[in-house]
Amino acid sequence: MNRSMNASRRAFLKRASALSVAGVATPWALNLAAMAEASAATATDYKAIVCVFLYGGNDYANTLVPYDAANYNAYFNLRPKLAYGRDALAPTALLPVTAPVDSSGIARQYALAPELAPLLPFFNAGKMGVVLNVGTLIQPTTKQQYLSNAVPLPPKLFSHNDQQSVWQSSAPEGATSGWGGRMGDLFESGNGNATFTCVNVSGNAVYLSGRSAVQYQVTPNGSVAFAGLQKPLFGSTAASAALQALVTQQRTHLMEQEYTRVAKRAIDANTVLSGALAGGPAINTPFPAGNSLADQLKMVARMISVGSTLGARRQVFFVSLGGFDNHDGLSTVHPGLLATVANAMSSFYAATQELGVADKVTAFTASDFGRTLTVNTDGSDHGWGSMHFVLGGAVQGQRFYGTAPIVANNGPDDVGQGRLLPTTSVDQYAATLGRWLGISDSNLLTLLPNLANYNASARTLGFL
């Protein structure tokens, strides 16, 4: 596959030359460009991470529900109209290897929301872990520091678009690279075809853009081919040739150039991917119908199944589900969303088992932010820290990671109305995934700019 080798080499050369062309060369950008790739790019095995992004800000308290009597009562009293009944939680109460401990040293219990029941067997089998109160941070931050503005805080807290961006990229809206893409930068030259390093089965997300790595977008049904290139355009091969030439021209106008760059990439990638997928193995694991997240994850599984055909050794995938901004109707809408997530992720894990790659693939959840614990009329409002799940054969599961927050309104672990002040940062979460992929500690410090604000021993969380 000459073309794909060339694509990888081009990616390497582009990054190498970026040092000289960067318009605004901040020290961080220079470090990114200079990241040694040998350590990561020489991997010979296969690994992938899959970001499951829950757009809108998932309500943490009705996702991972406080279950020990004291915390359950505190939860119930702060949201009586929206609280799950404790009885209803009994079947999904989590029995971890070690009980999570809150910031006052008390061991706590949690239950999954009943609709997350499909994930319970994976937790119990040690394939799923729970990360407690994780969110955007610049550095470890106490409530006192937050209140007195004593330390830098993530920009534009509580704003959807900005916190999505900070989660994905460490910077607010307008960021041009995310940590998934920056990891991809290290791997694309080791992949047979650089195009399939960062793959988005959802819409565009800054998460998957690196300094040189470009996200490649596919639909849940695969890549889309130009009809006019599949057969003569209105009967004319000359018209088809003109179409191909028009949409792949080099242009001087920057927007025209961006348009043709995407179109050219679509044509080139479709040629490779459609052939590979057609020759891929059947996936017999059932995926739920009418579940857009399952549709996306099935395509991820299909792409993983042809990873060797595509020459892929390290891949970063992105899928998403919207609708989590439940200011309203939380008790009617949110359970259905959780069921969608649980059914999709459980099918995906089963598919990776079927393909024999369960321990090579780690899926993890992410979201704009958590929400308030107190409620408005029938929903919750924008928050900060949240609860997230990591799922895969390599996960040290049946465990909690991080610190259980005190369940309160304006208690020691929230900044009011139960908006959690994160005790674990997205950078630590990302570093744990990155180290598992084989990224060196020094490269992790470069691609996650705030990671250095944590003690070396605390930079990864141990779930992988």
Add this chain to the structure above:
Amino acid sequence: MISSAAISDNDAARFLAQASMGASRALIAEVKSLGYAGWLDAQFAMPSSGTRWDWLVAKGFNALTYKNSEQGFDAAVWRKLIAAPDTLRQRVTLALSEILVVSIDSLTGSGWKAFSAAAYLDLLEASAFGNYRTLLGQVSTSVAMGQYLTFRGNQKANAVTGSHPDENYARELMQLFTIGLVQLNQDGTPKLVNGKQVYTYTQDDVSGLARVMTGWDFDLAGGDKNTPDFVRRPMTQYPSRHETGTASLLGRTLSAGMSGADELSAALDVIFAQPNVAPFISRQLIQHLVTSNPSPDYVSRIAAVFNNDGNNVKGNLRAVIRALLLDPEARQSSAASASFGKLREPMLRFLAWARAYNAASASDAWAIGNTSDPATRLGQSPLRSPSVFNFFRPGYVPPNSALATAGLVAPEFQLSNESSTVGYVNYMQRAVYSGIGDVKADYSTLAPLADNGATLLAEINTVLAAGQLDAETQALVLGALNAMPKGTDNARRNRIAAALTLVMAAPNFVVLK
């Protein structure tokens, strides 16, 4: 002032690509005859073209059987976008619907989604040339916005249940509809204090405004929900649910005891008085109509008109629209620039074709439907944004691009990826040949030219592409046309379809400069 005599066909078509739903031979002639300003005045004076609501009623969609469907909505909207003669008003309405965003999918809780969404677009349209402050008041009491940003039914804090007022609308009203997150200079650039941006509001302001936004709910006016009328009425106040204490907002205190309506009005006055409103909204309107990266001077000139229309009125949208379309930066040639202009959003590409060739629905069904699927349709559909953050953000920067390196934004590229780029071309390939549903174009102006490739292409270049196809693109299209059969009706049909598909796929068309 540019004299009307100086306007070429291409210049008129370019102006119309900015100021209308799309150019046509007839509109090009109008612009040449009236001049830019004269044409705008004629459009401002043109009566509104009938409401979406009335069309839905005329088609019987107000029958109870449709209460829990959204049938009729897409048709009602496409019909006006394609056929309404008040084309400037339609264009501004569409732009406003992408700033003051509502999406039909989330208009839940009352049935009659099609009517709620239609009433909202009708409301925007009625004030498209009015005053932005007035429009904010109308939007803030509209059922659609009450549903979409969930303050319909919002209640005051309850000490027993610990509930607080819903903050959704309070936050987005400030972040997206009026002032944005950071303080701006009049030219739209962020103000810097010690090198840092300055936030416009805090969480406390959101909480304060959320208290104001309590007590609004449907006005059933003694009727019930079995007819859609209540979703068009402004919401009404339920005093028992309204927070009556003082509320603090942006450094001001709204006094206790005001009625909900008075307090909303006072709060909107406080917000509207912020200096950010003019640059924040003016810049977005420029981006929607003319160019993604207006110069600071251009933004400043339009923000000045927003702040004062010449008669000491702030927020006069007619004056703002007029100024931004007649501004020298909008009207001067962009031929030498490598960055002026904008990616046409997919809906506007489709509509440019529909308007250029007088597409019409013989059955009046306008069955274009929801065009949101990026793989097979446009990846965008009117009033179907995935969130209140619109289909694309004003600050979107395509990663890894030369645009990013140059420090430029390109909002519409947020919709652009491998799937949607191809899906759009495939959709247009079908549309130009067969139409969509029974919405079909009238190619009677092209058919007589179709056997001559150069003549055919020149006509399409002017009307559809504002003369912006460069020599290389023209050579590619012409080469293909010259290789195609001619002389029969079938051949001419294929030649027209091929020419239109190729032009609409060309980067010269997709980017309006």
